[in-house]
Amino acid sequence: MQKNFNDRLISLLSVFIFVMAWQIIARLKVVDPVYIGQPLEILKESFNFFASGEIYEHIVASGVTFFLGFSVAILFGVTLGLLTGTNRTLYNIVSPYIFAIHSTPIIALFPLIIIWFGVGIEAKVVIIFLMTVVPILANTIDSARSMDASLIKMAKSFEAGKLFVLKTIIFQASVPYILSGIRVATGRAIIALIISEFYGYGKGVGYLVSFYGQTFQTDKLMSLVLLLILFSFSILKAINIAEQRLLKWKQPDSEHI
């Protein structure tokens, strides 16, 4: 417990020293604040964003895009991953595309995606989907393919149907891998969201980031970056909580008999 507290204290001190140094360097104009912003100004701008209410419509627009793209990727990745991981033919059909999407710089395709899907939310959702589906899909497939065959045989001895085995064994065994894929995909989803909104018009946190960047309003830009860091952190925290709940069988909290 004490060790845990010390670890946290050291991390907090490290952040505090960094922010202090940043503030001093900007305040004394060792580096022009136009380039790096000032922590106190960034905090003030963050407060103003929420106090004036101007940020809310952008947060809602980005949130809807993010959750649409990300949830479709999770649903599609897990379902196709389980089916592909348990069917050799399907695996042979699907694996070249996974490799291709994984190796493609999706952002480079963005102009084309806009032509295909228009400048609305659809194109952004597709970008987020393409950027995030691979880690989830690949992790699910790997897990399903490396299933412990003895458990499947046990289920067969009870005449369990294929769907029942998929639901009660293969999916359950894949949960840790799926969560790990979602964790990797979270960072990619936020990058995809921001970049896709650079191309958008009028709405979204990414649009604001692009606007403030082009007009050298560094403190406002940095306050948005801070907001994105907090958002990403919240998602990762939610995944950790889900992991603790879903995988409690992995961490026996009571005494081993």
Place this chain on the structure above:
Amino acid sequence: MFRKRKDKQYNIAMLKIKNLSIRYRSTGQLAVKDVSFDLDEGRILAILGPSGCGKTTILNTISGLLSRQEAMVEGEISVGNGTSKIKMTTVFQEPRLLPWRNVLQNVSYGLEAKGDNKKEALERSRKVIASVQLQKFEDYFPAQLSLGMQQRVNLARALVCNPDILFLDEPFSALDIETKANVQALFKKILTKKKITSIFVTHNIKEATVLADKIIVLSKGPASIENILDKKKLNEIPKEALNYFESFDE
């Protein structure tokens, strides 16, 4: 909990095996050669033989776990009287419990797989868990249990399905000596009390004599019958034969 078996009588053959030969398709290897035996209802049969002689192959062929795509099977396997479907379940060598399910959920797995009502399945499972003396551990996950306890859950999962024939594939081989004795005694008590027709595979003669009513002794692979011992006690087996059996353990 268990189906009433008052109507059961001994000396009614539950299982008849005639001239069974099994050859693996992948390797072309003959695993079992011309094996014949039968087993009366409610009795316990031990298949005894050296490691790798084909004991488990015989068990998996009768239980249906070895598919016809994997092996070519010749001979006759007749189970029950042929008028009603015979329920068969297996107790595996390793417990094969689902690590994300607690004891209660693991035991009810077989019933759920058959589509039984979940509430009833849990209720029946609770009663069987009590019979293997694990009622205090219903909420425990397998990682929190000792191997002996896991093996009792393995037995309970098979018993809750009310099997007509129970297959046990070296269920005690992974246990330490003290746990083995306790689990064996519990298994023997339950199987005898419920009069469940059982076949278990072992390479240990002492285990076979303690648990079984009838022992078939297999030769080294391809498995063929060396001897059939009925209700023998350990001290009635000739010394030379005992030495031969004990060499299985080496």
